[in-house]
Amino acid sequence: MRRLGFFGGTFDPVHLGHLVPAVRAFETFRFDALVFVPAFNPPHKLAEPLTAFSHRFAMLALATQPYERFLLSAVEAERKGPTYTVDTLRQLRERVSVEQVYFLMGSDSFSQIGEWHRWQELVSLAHLVVLHRDTVWGEELAARVPGELRGRMRNVEPFHEVPDPEPGSNWIYLLQHEPFPVSATQLRERLRLGRSIHELVPPEVHRYIVKHRLYHQGGEPGNEI
Numbered sequence: 543m544r545r546l547g548f549f550g551g552t553f554d555p556v557h558l559g560h561l562v563p564a565v566r567a568f569e570t571f572r573f574d575a576l577v578f579v580p581a582f583n584p585p586h587k588l589a590e591p592l593t594a595f596s597h598r599f600a601m602l603a604l605a606t607q608p609y610e611r612f613l614l615s616a617v618e619a620e621r622k623g624p625t626y627t628v629d630t631l632r633q634l635r636e637r638v639s640v641e642q643v644y645f646l647m648g649s650d651s652f653s654q655i656g657e658w659h660r661w662q663e664l665v666s667l668a669h670l671v672v673l674h675r676d677t678v679w680g681e682e683l684a685a686r687v688p689g690e691l692r693g694r695m696r697n698v699e700p701f702h703e704v705p706d707p708e709p710g711s712n713w714i715y716l717l718q719h720e721p722f723p724v725s726a727t728q729l730r731e732r733l734r735l736g737r738s739i740h741e742l743v744p745p746e747v748h749r750y751i752v753k754h755r756l757y758h759q760g761g762e763p764g765n766e767i
């Protein structure tokens with residue numbers, strides 16, 4: 543396999559802010575496959591109760607089903623204790639033989655990369671593809687990341703061809719797409735207030751949320767790991 547992309551996150555729930563930029567990245571980098579990797583027990587979100595992994599996984603399965611080359615991995619559910627992206631990426635790399643590995647993340651996540659567990663190792667395992675979130679971008683983003691990463695950052699226009707990097711180099715690609723300003727936090731809040739999220743998630747995901755009464759107040763089923 544030539545190019546493989548991974549997209550990690552809690553996906554609680556998956557929404558169009560994940561899917562639309564993921565399609566842009568997929569088309570731009572011409573991945574052979576893009577694997578969504580839902581986090582099981584992410585250390586940075588331990589303070590908030592996550593929806594059960596089985597629900598988050600099921601919603602991702604529904605959302606990615608229409609895309610032939612969008613795949614799903616439950617690798618994080620196989621490990622006990624906090625799950626670190628660097629370990630997941632290493633494990634995934636060992637399982638698949640691939641020339642170039644890319645890890646997708648929003649610019650808000652990238653702005654905090656210096657706080658990630660063993661981040662130097664993480665950025666040596668994959669190229670990063672940074673998706674545009676309107677909360678942080680441009681000079682502000684560059685100023686927030688560790689200085690040694692700035693020289694590796696490259697702007698990429700959506701759908702423009704990206705040449706293969708020289709062997710041994712790892713780049714950080716900033717994908718210059720229009721931001722899609724939606725977050726899972728916003729969606730959960732809207733649902734709690736009884737407002738519609740119809741246009742912001744795929745219809746299958748919406749039906750699933752309604753059927754399982756997720757994200758409602760008062761300890762409804764599903765609001766624990």
Ligand code: ATP
Pocket residue numbers: 550551552553554558559560563646647648649650651673674675722723724725726727728
């Ligand atoms: P929450 O609001 O619960 O923190 P989220 O909407 O940020 O959730 P996550 O599952 O935490 O979603 O995100 C997974 C990855 O997708 C992260 O790297 C995040 O930055 C990125 N991402 C989330 N929403 C968007 C968006 N609208 N545009 C670009 N990237 C996004």
